[in-house]
Amino acid sequence: MGEKLLMKGNEVIAEAAIRAGCKHYFGYPITPQTEIAHYMAKKMPEVGGTFVQAESEIAAINMVYGAASAGVRVMTSSSSPGISLKQEGISYAAGAELPAVIVNIVRCGPGLGGILPAQCDYFQAVKGGGHGDYKMVVLAPSSVQELYELTVEAFNISDKYRQLTMIMGDGVLGQMMEAVEFKDQENIVNVDKPWATTGTGMKREHNTIQSIYIQPEVLEQHNKKLQEKYKLIEENEVRVESYNCEDADIIVTAFGTTARIVNNVIKMAEKEGIKVGLIRPITLWPFPVKEFEKYAEVPKAFLSVELNAGQMVEDVRLSVNGKRPVYFYGRMGGMIPSQQEILDQIKQILNK
Amino acid sequence: MKNQDIIIAGFGGQGILSAGRILAYAGMLENKNVSWLPSYGPEMRGGTANCSVIISDEAVGSPIINIATSLIVMNGPSLDKFEKMVSSGGVIIIDSSLVEKVPERKDVDIYRIPATKTALDMGNATFATIVLLGKLIAATNIVSKESFEEALKKTLPAKKHYMIPDEIKALEYGMNY
Structure with a gap:
């Protein structure tokens, strides 16, 4: 190197x-x-x-x-x-x-x-x-x-x-x-x-x-x-990175910049006793369907966080295939969600 | 020092983005994880500039800073905008040559330094950011003085290396102010 x-x-x-x-x-x-x-x-x-x-x-x-x-x-x-x-x-x-x-x-x-x-x-x-x-x-x-x-x-x-x-x-x-x-x-x-x-x-x-x-x-x-x-x-050619998913309370999925924000959320949530997993698709196509299948029955729910009105979440739902509810949270127009915002969403979902 | 999230803000042309880059470079030389993110959005069109620098022992998650441990400001609007984003116990460093206003926060360490005036007295306005970074280094130990000097050499083009002795004087002025 x-x-x-x-x-x-x-x-x-x-x-x-x-x-x-x-x-x-x-x-x-x-x-x-x-x-x-x-x-x-x-x-x-x-x-x-x-x-x-x-x-x-x-x-x-x-x-x-x-x-x-x-x-x-x-x-x-x-x-x-x-x-x-x-x-x-x-x-x-x-x-x-x-x-x-x-x-x-x-x-x-x-x-x-x-x-x-x-x-x-x-x-x-x-x-x-x-x-x-x-x-x-x-x-x-x-x-x-x-x-x-x-x-x-x-x-x-x-x-x-x-x-x-x-x-x-x-x-x-x-x-x-x-x-x-x-x-x-x-x-x-x-x-x-x-x-x-x-x-x-x-x-x-x-x-x-x-x-x-x-x-x-x-x-x-x-x-x-x-x-x-x-x-x-x-x-x-599927490429994906998973973190903390084995016994997660909730699995968040995000790609690119958004996945980096979720990395911070994982640490914040840990302090509050919530185990957050992350599945980060690196190839958006081909989509890492098998990775979602593998963890589909682990968490209480999935949450897709994106900088849009809800796009990748459709592929997440197809992959999870009804085994768990899949929620979405996104910001648009160049607004970027803060760690706290995402953590609040997680808590809201887990309290449902 | 585990994790420092620094916002540097002012007008375009003051060397805000370069200052952040030197700082990030110094952190990288100490084998820390670093990120540097400039503002490139609509505020740029209004003549303001800011950048976010993260220097951390751990991998850098989001390069976007929601809560800053330190803030350096070189104009009034930036103080108004970012003052509330500094964490309790954090540091605010102000170029008092350009910002008359005094922050309202009582739970942070505030340093007011006439950086631009000092820099102009030294004959180069762009040294102002170095004066302020000197104070940041002294107040937070974010990087060592040696790493900062090395970063100056690495980030300045060779034709500007003759400025380094004066930049170090500016740095020391800030550190000792």
Whole structure:
């Protein structure tokens, strides 16, 4: 391990991408993730890569489509309204099975909303966003160190499955500084890309990257192939962290920044004799269903805490499958719940 | 010192965010767990700036501070906004060159230092934050003076290293005030 550095989350994402071999970044500035583009603009020329500030988010995602087609590691980043603009390109890239990494440092909506932290794009990220039956792997880091590790992982997962991977953070994670230790060498999974459009050299048939399949039989087969791939990812790529769940009175579930607040709540509750467990999904898709099944009958209830009006709670309910009541507490508009607020919710639920 | 939650607040341009970064860096050099979180919301557009620094023996949970153990303020509005967030027995350090108002709290240690005036006398207004951090270090032992000096070297770009001797004088002024 190298030296400990104090770095901003956004900068760490960019540094991690470069270390993972990302040579092409296309983006358009928007708060609270613009430091990613700043960092890329400075560093990409130093590593022989390409930085383009595109004319729009739509242009940027289509540049990603092009670079990914050529088989290189590529990334774009934005924040909520910008990610909405990218949805058409995301669906096309998913249809064409292109590996690429998309970063969403979420801000509060709907519409232009505000610039403060939120988790209101959960549905957009895990349930679709663009059209068609596709899935993105969605990684939800909760520390600056994890931003580094999961960004590297995102590129590996993408290449391994010819798959789009999203890193979903929020303004707190993007803007905060924490200690980060980069490894001496990244664990880069090198995958051959015989499908890439790199030129035939007059030695092979043309490769085609496309999402259009006019024949319904062919398109159904293509969709079945995608669904098989998604099933494989569900089997292999679930990441989750559980803490204190074995004999918990209540299990709280939260991801990203919110999970950090819950960590403080666990300590406060302990002093009052309440045992609070935490299940922190690290992959929002594939969702850690089995982890919830494992603990479904342990606590009196579950509580999902989110910076939105109640999105992940739906997946929690599906996973707990009626075995225990699942409650929700959330704040919106960039408001962040205090530890005390969450503890009050816990007490209220346990007294029911 | 188990856990210090520090808010540093004032106007943009006073070096508030950099001050917090040096402090967090010093904590990291002592192998403590640290976080630094700047305000980047709408209040920034009003010209105010603040940051939250946590230095802890344990893993840092939320980087957002609801109750601060220490507060450094460099303008009046920040005192109004954050005074009530300081825990009982905590510390409030005020740049008395810029804030005339005296806090109402009786259950905290209050230090008033003419930091900006001192810094201007030394020829560089940005030393004001260092004066105030000097007082914070002396009042709370949050990090050692040596770690702070090392953090200054690590966080300042090489072309500004000539300023370090004066910064240390500013630090000592604050520590001994």
